[in-house]
Amino acid sequence: MPNNVSMLDTPSLLVYPDIVSHNITTAMQMVSNDASRLRPHIKTHKTKEVIQLCQARGVQSFKAATMSEMELLCECRVSDALLAMQPSGAKFKKLMELRERFPKTKISCLVDDAGFCIHLADYLKYSSGQLDVFIDVNAGMNRTGINIDHVEDLAVYINGLEGLHLRGLHVYDGHLYMPDLEERTIKAELIYSRIKTITDHLAKKGITMERPIMGGSPTFPIYAGKNDVICSPGTFVFWDAGYAESFPEQAFSPAVYILGSVVSRPAEDRLCLDIGHKAVAAENPLHRRMVFPHHPTLKVVGQSEEHLVVEHSREDQLNIGDYVLACPIHVCPTIALHEVLYIMEDGDITGAKWKVVARKR
Numbered sequence: 639m640p641n642n643v644s645m646l647d648t649p650s651l652l653v654y655p656d657i658v659s660h661n662i663t664t665a666m667q668m669v670s671n672d673a674s675r676l677r678p679h680i681k682t683h684k685t686k687e688v689i690q691l692c693q694a695r696g697v698q699s700f701k702a703a704t705m706s707e708m709e710l711l712c713e714c715r716v717s718d719a720l721l722a723m724q725p726s727g728a729k730f731k732k733l734m735e736l737r738e739r740f741p742k743t744k745i746s747c748l749v750d751d752a753g754f755c756i757h758l759a760d761y762l763k764y765s766s767g768q769l770d771v772f773i774d775v776n777a778g779m780n781r782t783g784i785n786i787d788h789v790e791d792l793a794v795y796i797n798g799l800e801g802l803h804l805r806g807l808h809v810y811d812g813h814l815y816m817p818d819l820e821e822r823t824i825k826a827e828l829i830y831s832r833i834k835t836i837t838d839h840l841a842k843k844g845i846t847m848e849r850p851i852m853g854g855s856p857t858f859p860i861y862a863g864k865n866d867v868i869c870s871p872g873t874f875v876f877w878d879a880g881y882a883e884s885f886p887e888q889a890f891s892p893a894v895y896i897l898g899s900v901v902s903r904p905a906e907d908r909l910c911l912d913i914g915h916k917a918v919a920a921e922n923p924l925h926r927r928m929v930f931p932h933h934p935t936l937k938v939v940g941q942s943e944e945h946l947v948v949e950h951s952r953e954d955q956l957n958i959g960d961y962v963l964a965c966p967i968h969v970c971p972t973i974a975l976h977e978v979l980y981i982m983e984d985g986d987i988t989g990a991k992w993k994v995v996a997r998k999r
Contacts, residue, residue, distance in 0.1 A: 639932065639963060640652070640986055640987045642986050645987055645989070646897060646980060648898050648899040648961070649896055649897060649912055649913050649914075650896070650897045651897070651972075651973070651978070652980050652982050652987070653893055653894050653979040653980070653981060653982065653992060654893045654982045655893075655981060655983065656983070657891050657892070658876065658893045660891060661876070661877060661890045661893060662692055663695070664874070664888075666695055668858065668862040668869075673697045674699075675865070675869055676692075676697050676868070676869055677699040677718075677851055677870045678692055678700055678870070678872060679722070680700055680707050680710070680996070682873050682969060682970045682973060684706075684707060684973060684995060685995060686710060686713070686714055686993070686995055687992045688875050689716065692875075693714070693716070698717035699716070700718070700719055701719075701851075702720070702996075703721075704723075704996065705729055705736075706997070707996040708733070708745070710995050712739065712740035712743050713740075715740075715743065716743055717743065718744045719744070719745050719746075720745075720746050720748075721747040722748055722808065723747065724747065724749055724751070724774065724782070733747060737769075744770065746769070746772060746805055747771055747772075748771065748772055748773070748808055749773060750782060750784040750792075752795050755771075755799060756799070758771075758801060759799040759800060759801030761801070762801030763801040767801075768803045769802055771796065772804075772808040772851065775807050775809045777809050777810075777811050778811065778829070779812050779813040781812070783808075783810075786829075786832055786833075790836055790839055793836075793847075794843065794845065804845070804847060805847060806847040806849065807833060807837070807847065808851045809851065809852045809853070810852075810853070811825075811826060811852070811853055811856075812854055812856075814826055814857050815856045815884065817884045819885075819887050822856060822860065826861065829852075830852065830861070830864065833850050834866075837850065848868075850867060851867075851869075852869065853869060853870060854870060854872065855872060855874055855881060855888075856881075856884075858874065859887060872970070873970060874888070874890050876893045877891055877893060878894070878966050878969035878972075879892060879967050880926070880966075892965050892969075894965075894966070894972075894973070895931075895964065896918055896965075897961060897962075897963060898911045898913040898917070898946070898963075898964060899960065899962065900957060900958050900961075901958065902958065903957070903958060907949050908950070909947070909956055910946065910947050910948075911946040911948060912944060912946070913928070913946040914941060914943045914945050915942065915943050916944065917972075918975070919966060919968040919969075919972045922968060927968075928964040928967055930962060930964055930965075932963055933956070933962060934954075935951040936948045936962075937950075973994055973997070974994070975997075976997075977994055978991040979992045979994065
């Protein structure tokens with residue numbers, strides 16, 4: 639618990655920059671300190687400061703999920719920014735504006751549909767020149783992307799379009815989150831083998847591409863050992879209680895905690911904290927939303943917009959006004975609920991803060 643905890647209203651989000659730096663160092667070590675093999679996703683943190691910490695380690699290629707995140711990357715003057723989305727409508731218009739405003743940042747996006755590629759190419763060849771694209775490959779997650787069986791055909795097709803420049807393949811395997819590392823590895827290796835076969839076939843047809851961008855945080859340790867793959871984890875910078883439990887083989891540590899306080903004692907064995915839906919990601923069941931590192935017996939039994947009801951044991955007696963630290967199970971959507979993260983150093987809240995700039999849509 640921070641020594642000067644009373645300086646903040648609750649609920650507030652605390653961040654430990656030394657742990658963030660440790661996590662970035664760990665990720666770099668996993669790719670043998672080759673910064674060119676990392677393209678971190680910024681959807682987790684959405685902050686200028688974390689981007690700058692990565693840049694200080696030589697990382698210059700990043701990935702984003704929203705146009706606000708893309709704009710933040712451009713404002714940080716990164717060398718290479720990839721929108722991990724197929725941009726239509728207002729997204730495409732904003733992407734073109736960013737390209738014009740930030741010509742020193744190489745901007746690219748994902749595509750997975752031949753018809754949409756025709757639409758992009760027709761627009762671009764008469765207006766803004768070529769657009770760099772990566773083919774979004776559906777390797778089994780069935781969320782976005784072209785079926786892996788049809789990747790070669792789409793690559794050949796894009797290669798013949800005047801307005802698009804095919805940089806490579808993007809393969810997100812978010813369905814591979816099983817805790818068993820051996821099972822995860824076997825399934826990831828099968829995807830890697832398919833992708834390698836595809837790129838080899840395309841090379842024989844004269845279509846050469848950059849190294850494929852593969853995986854997220856769960857499969858990061860698997861692809862980190864392959865020099866012909868660009869790794870794209872995101873959660874590693876902040877980590878969370880969910881990943882710490884599921885993937886203990888990865889040496890990252892949670893760097894973000896929610897500071898809450900006891901606001902009521904409605905029953906002898908119950909407390910009410912001010913950590914409601916608006917303070918922590920609430921997409922999981924009640925018991926899978928946060929853990930309490932200093933009060934492990936607290937059991938969540940109810941939550942609403944502003945309130946969190948917990949049962950407690952005699953070992954975890956707390957009074958109205960007492961403070962509680964909670965580590966989110968899923969940190970990414972939790973960050974988006976807060977405007978700022980308050981800096982923790984040497985056990986104290988410093989008063990400095992990181993603004994969650996790209997939480998806006």
